[in-house]
Amino acid sequence: MRTALAGLALLLAACGSGPGSEVSMNSPGVRVIDPLPMMKMFSESDPAGTRRPNPEIARDFLDLSFGMESGRALDRLTRFEGPITVAMTGVVPATAPHDLARLLGRMRREAGIDIRTIAAPAPASVTIEFVERRRMQSLVPTAACFVVPRVSSFAEYRGVRRRAVVDWATLETRERVAIFIPSDTSPQEVRDCLHEELAQAIGPLNDLYRLSDSVFNDDNFHTILTGFDMLILRTTYAPDLHSGMTRAEVAAVLPGLLARINPAGRRDAPALPDPTPRDWIAAIERALGADGSIHKRREAATRALAIAEAMGWRDARMGFSLFAAARMGLADEIAQSVDAFIEAARIYRSLPGGEIHAAHIDMQMAAFALSAGQPRAAIALTERAVPVVQRAENAALLATLLMIRSESLRLLGHAAEARAARLDSLGWARYGFGTEAEVRARMSEIAALTPGRLAEAPRNGIGDNG
Known part of the structure; x- marks a missing residue:
């Protein structure tokens, strides 16, 4: 969020x-x-690659993927299994299709994710609905935008928002997710929400204040996905991993996985x-x-x-x-x-x-x-x-x-x-x-x-x- x-x-x-x-x-x-x-x-992105060692990245990946912003622990990894489709609904701002296309292009190139847009009302893996800020914040007052599992519309979310169906911790795998963004905000805020909420819709759910090179940080300094973020998403969707793995199982796989996809990070990490x-x-x-x-x-x-x-x-x-x-x-x-x-x-x-x-x-x-x-x-x-x-x-x-x-x-x-x-x-x-x-x-x-x-x-x- x-x-x-x-x-x-x-x-x-x-x-x-x-x-x-x-x-x-x-x-x-x-x-x-x-x-x-x-x-x-x-129009053109020039993201810098991460300069950090793989053991440190592995530690961050585990803390991002097995926890939530509230401090609650998650006992298993979840992600989409198979191609991911994205649709936009509601009063879509004029700049949103351009910014979404750029973002998905980066996810395909930099993170190797099979992700594309489809036209509503076809069912999508991720539905991005644009809602008046007043309506959105009537339910979540502090949110600039937010993401919810197992729903595809704001109306659907209103009906189940206090039920376990929208509890991320109950997921076995991700199949259907909705992102809610104000329709009456600046183009940059729309773009920023697309980056942060789509990254969490398909990837880690946690934010860590210690990260200086990531949007997975509630300080809001980074407004678009960084090279580190794309590496985290590439790791999430590597064939070595799958939904349902425990923290220990993922930790055992990460050293070899990161050595393969990020060879520049093969060096010792600083202290925990x-x-x-x-x-x-x-x-x-x-x-x-x-x-x-x-x-x-x-x-x-x-x-x-x-x-x-x-x-x-x-x-x-x-x-x-x-x-x-x-x-x-x-x-x-x-x-x-x-x-x-x-x-x-x-x-x-x-x-x-x-x-x-x-x-x-x-x-x-x-x-x-x-x-x-x-x-x-x-x-x-x-x-x-x-x-x-x-x-x-x-x-x-x-x-x-x-x-x-x-x-x-x-x-x-x-x-x-x-x-x-x-x-x-x-x-x-x-x-x-x-x-x-x-x-x-x-x-x-x-x-x-x-x-x-x-x-x-x-x-x-x-x-x-x-």
């Missing part, structure tokens, strides 16, 4: 604009009137990681969730960081703890937040796949630099982050970085370059944020960071004059 964590939204709560002043990204009066260009979409305590998970979810006061959420972030420090972690869980603490301190503890962001970025850059996490932090730091009147520093940070974000196919983050670059170039007097960056950002923003209102709101929020914008905004909007 993909969850909606408020703390991972790209908005900054507030940024200091220098000594004695503060500029909120929600400041009224700054508006952007550029006409919106055509939506930009990603400490298990992730449920109280740390609860604290992280409280800190970055949508419920509760800012005071309670900040307390939760502090508690998560204290647990991470006590555990001695130096992996993605410590990076995420620092990130959460920094996010919660943005409003009135700028210096401490900057320090936490810097340390989180240092940790993430040492981890496989951690480049995208560091790019998120570069965006935050670039916003700090812009609001402090340091446009050259902001440009340098965006230049480092943009190539990483493009490879990760995160249009929302890419658009935000380009907006910050545009405002920074404007401050330096480079009007033509500022306008080009702004128009480029708007094309990606249409995919990343969706509606015209959301796109214009994000552009205005970035503009409100810029020193001097609030003074000029009431007189005239921000238009085409750079």
Whole structure:
């Protein structure tokens, strides 16, 4: 299940604009009137292969395949046995067929899975139904999207949702699964849900916060399936495995299986990681969730960081703890937040796949630099982050970085370059944020960071004059 964590939204709560002043990204009066260009979409994927040793991958595979996000253990492996068919129903967003075709193409090429689309209403192995967000969250309030076994429609799920028939632990093999995605959300959110929920519909059901190079992680930094994820799916559907195998039986097969399909991983693994305590998970979810006061959420972030420090972690869980603490301190503890962001970025850059996490932090730091009147520093940070974000196919983050670059170039007097960056950002923003209102709101929020914008905004909007 993909969850909606408020703390991972790209908005900054507030940024200091220098000594004695503060500029909120929600400041009224700054508006952007550029006409919106055509939506930009990603076409070619360039996933990096995993760099980790096979014993470590085997350990992760077992923990992903024999557990659930709730912490509940599964006693047997389940997967589809035979070709997998996928159908889309409901009010299908215009961008969804393109993104699904790209995803299935990658699954065939990179994971060797026999998977294809069929037209509804023909029965499918996996049915993807697009439902109004309001209807979907009336049943699962915290879900951005979710997947359920043994049903093929939202109506069917409503009728059995409290019964054992939709309990993953009761499956012997997978035959029929449904994915529910909001029909009224941004193209990128639809794409992200397709990746994460289809991966869980056919593969592992668990998420592990320690994974820095995977969508099987509730931190939501990776938005598309990574090279590691494709290796996990390739392993799941290898002929060596089948539904019904126990953890011990799978563990006995994995060394030879991984040696064959991932020869680059034939080396020793580091020591076993400490298990992730449920109280740390609860604290992280409280800190970055949508419920509760800012005071309670900040307390939760502090508690998560204290647990991470006590555990001695130096992996993605410590990076995420620092990130959460920094996010919660943005409003009135700028210096401490900057320090936490810097340390989180240092940790993430040492981890496989951690480049995208560091790019998120570069965006935050670039916003700090812009609001402090340091446009050259902001440009340098965006230049480092943009190539990483493009490879990760995160249009929302890419658009935000380009907006910050545009405002920074404007401050330096480079009007033509500022306008080009702004128009480029708007094309990606249409995919990343969706509606015209959301796109214009994000552009205005970035503009409100810029020193001097609030003074000029009431007189005239921000238009085409750079």
